[in-house]
Amino acid sequence: MSVLRQPGVLGRTRRQHVLGATAALSAGAVETVSVGVWFVLAVGSRTTTTALLGAAVLVGGALLRTRIVAAVVEGRRLRRGPRWVGLSLAVAAAWICWLLLAEAVDSPPGPIVATGLLGAALSAQFALEQAACRSRSADADRLAAVVPGLLLALGAGLLLWAAWVPDWTLTTPPLSLGITTVVVRIEPLQLGVLGFGVLAAFAHQRRFQRLLES
Template identity: 50%
Template sequence: MSRITKPDVAEWLSMSVIRQPGVLGRTTRQRVVGITAALSAAALETLAVGLWFGLVAGSRTTSTALAGLGILFCGALLRASIFGATVNHLQDLLEPRRLGAATLLTACWVLWLFVADRIGGQAGLALATGTLTVLLTCQFTFERRAFGRRSIRHCSFVPIVPAVLLALGASALLSAAWFVDWSITSPPLSVEVATLIVRIEAVQIGVVVFGCFAFLAHQRRFQRLLERCP
């Protein structure tokens, strides 16, 4: 009677996994889809929130407020379309519950800035960050139920960590605009008939930091949904 050693068992297990059709391919495909969707969602959210924040942080008039809301809502609707196409087949985005998901996300950002402005200072920043975390957790859950297929709608995943990451990115953006007062200016660069001067301000660094946190938040969110709720 032959004796099976530990290396033989390990080799048999590895070969059995490789022989199963689609196991490794499915895992790789899920990771690629999740990273691609996270990059797209983060880019859209960074662009929309950055433009909206730049408009309302400057001259707060009725026209700039309406323009900012329009940009924010369009960005939320496009981000929702990416989420829907990733976790389910892309369908009509103008259904009430899908419009509701985009409207809820827009309201999250508006309430976040309202709370921060209303209280002000570091206390306002901290309270606004906590408020945004709760609001985003609710919005992510609602969006999953509105767009996801049956297995994803009934998944037990609670998106607290993605909400915290995105709220921290928003906190970095607001901190850069409120508490950091510096800029970097390059020496004048002569290009034929023009002179170029590159100026980098703190709020622009804040937008980049926000984009990084947005990618981490969406990447974790998509990864958990695609792996735990196939």
């Protein structure tokens, strides 16, 4: 009843939910595109050019996602500067080390250990972002960064599965669209990127929900 008597509170809560959902979709899309493009380049032809391009995509995606966080917590200034550039470089390095470790050590220990370490690195990054966005940081808040990090690490595991699973392709019967015929092909890597995108959206939704509630 008290909420109904305060329409401003109800409206603010609704705006927070809409803002959090929009920001989560935006951050999830940035994460999916940056990590997905880098992963496709990394598992394809490995040259110096593709390695540098993939690293640039990872760093750019991390910086853009940080800007989304800053826009969501507009009431609290997110500190800018070399710290965030360095953090983005560290996260890009974590993704690269994850793939190198997963490939260097025999399966299944290699991918499991590499994915666990990646989840810890992403959780640490999220905890640092939360600490910069909040005036105070309780132990529960720091622990809240673990779940999003693990969700993204699980998505990384899906990418590995998609890259290493035996080749197969699902092809639909030819679909007639006017004067053209379309055939839809579904491959494991497409499913892996899709699964990563869904988990990334859920991970960032949890993050923004906690940030907006604080």
